[in-house]
Amino acid sequence: xxxxxxxxxxxxxxxxxxxxxxxxxxxxxxxxxxxxxxxxxxxxxxxxxxxxxxxxxxxxxxxxxxxxxxxxxxxxxxxxxxxxxxxxxxxxxxxxxxxxxxxxxxxxxxx
Amino acid sequence: xxxxxxxxxxxxxxxxxxxxxxxxxxxxxxxxxxxxxxxxxxxxxxxxxxxxxxxxxxxxxxxxxxxxxxxxxxxxxxxxxxxxxxxxxxxxxxxxxxxxxxxxxxxxxxxxxxxx
Numbered sequence: 001x002x003x004x005x006x007x008x009x010x011x012x013x014x015x016x017x018x019x020x021x022x023x024x025x026x027x028x029x030x031x032x033x034x035x036x037x038x039x040x041x042x043x044x045x046x047x048x049x050x051x052x053x054x055x056x057x058x059x060x061x062x063x064x065x066x067x068x069x070x071x072x073x074x075x076x077x078x079x080x081x082x083x084x085x086x087x088x089x090x091x092x093x094x095x096x097x098x099x100x101x102x103x104x105x106x107x108x109x110x111x
Numbered sequence: 112x113x114x115x116x117x118x119x120x121x122x123x124x125x126x127x128x129x130x131x132x133x134x135x136x137x138x139x140x141x142x143x144x145x146x147x148x149x150x151x152x153x154x155x156x157x158x159x160x161x162x163x164x165x166x167x168x169x170x171x172x173x174x175x176x177x178x179x180x181x182x183x184x185x186x187x188x189x190x191x192x193x194x195x196x197x198x199x200x201x202x203x204x205x206x207x208x209x210x211x212x213x214x215x216x217x218x219x220x221x222x223x224x225x226x227x
Contacts, residue, residue, distance in 0.1 A: 006153075032212045043114075044154075044202070044218040051213050090153060097142065097209035098167050099216065103153035 003027075004091050006102035013081055014110050021076040021105050023065075023091035033074040034092040034099070035065055044090070050074065061085070083111045113137075115219035117203050123225045124193055132188045132222045136205030143186050144206075144216060145178055149199040160186060161209045193226045200224070 007022040025031060035047040048059025055067040065076045074091060086109045091102040116135045124130050136143050145157040156170045160180045171177070175193075180186040190197055200221040206214035 004153075036218075043220055044204075046215045049213070049215065092154075094212035096166075096212045097144075097159045097161065098156050098170065099144065099212070100156055101146075101154040 004093050004100055004102035006089075006091055006105050008105045009103070010106045010108070012108045012110065015083055016080050017109075019076070019078040019081045019085070019107070021089055021091075021107070023074045023076065023102060024072050025074065025091075025093045026072060027093055027095060029095060032094045033065075033067060034094065035059065035063070035074075035076050036090045036092060036101075037087050038090070038104075039087045047076070047089070081107075081109050083109050085109050115203055115205050115217055117201075117219040117222050119222060120220065121223045121225075123227065125227055126195060127192055129189065129191045130193055130224065132190075132201050132203075132224070134186045134188070134203030134205075134219060136184065136186070136203070137217055140205035140207055140217075141183060142206045142209035142214065143180060144204040144209075145186070145188050146202040146204070147172075147199045148202055148221070154202065157188070159209055190224075193224075195226050198224055198226045 003026050005024045033050045036044045037047045038044045050057045050067050058064045063078050088104045088106050090104045092099050118133045144159040146154040148154050158178050175191045178188045200223050202221045204216040204218045206216045
């Protein structure tokens with residue numbers, strides 16, 4: 001069965017620091033990969049997604065993610081975080097419609 | 112509507128009672144999804160609908176859980192004989208379709224269920 005692992009449960013950074021959140025998945029077929037974000041008090045919303053083509057995908061608010069097929073990874077990055085990036089981040093894989101999410105990584109950015 | 116809506120927003124019930132959770136998807140979205148988010152855990156996939164049919168029910172935790180969707184729109188998730196471990200936030204999402212797994216899912220605010 002497909003699964004998604006997010007290595008960091010809670011990450012604390014100062015503003016302007018660089019961010020990388022790890023995500024590994026296990027699935028044998030073609031994968032559709034997503035990062036969703038949940039800001040405090042808000043709904044889950046899409047940050048970015050990857051299906052095919054350029055393995056470096058750019059999303060909203062300066063986020064990007066790189067798909068590395070050989071490592072089964074889809075790590076999320078941002079060069080310089082802001083206090084407003086404080087949120088919970090979820091990686092997900094969706095083979096057909098039954099999306100599987102990781103446990104999430106809580107990011108706290110100190111002003 | 113403007114977004115996915117869910118009702119009730121909060122539900123407190125006694126162990127053993129049945130509860131019904133409702134999801135109203137974005138107008139025009141043919142696919143609808145249910146997830147459960149327990150404290151400290153990620154989102155657990157429960158079931159999805161493409162139109163009125165549910166191709167995969169294997170995510171439902173037990174036979175106490177059921178879901179239906181009629182008219183290709185509103186869906187209800189029913190939990191019978193609730194247990195304390197059913198306490199969680201139940202999230203609903205919708206997308207234009209489910210085919211290929213590439214569509215963006217739009218999430219509702221969730222229903223927070225507490226079973227005493």
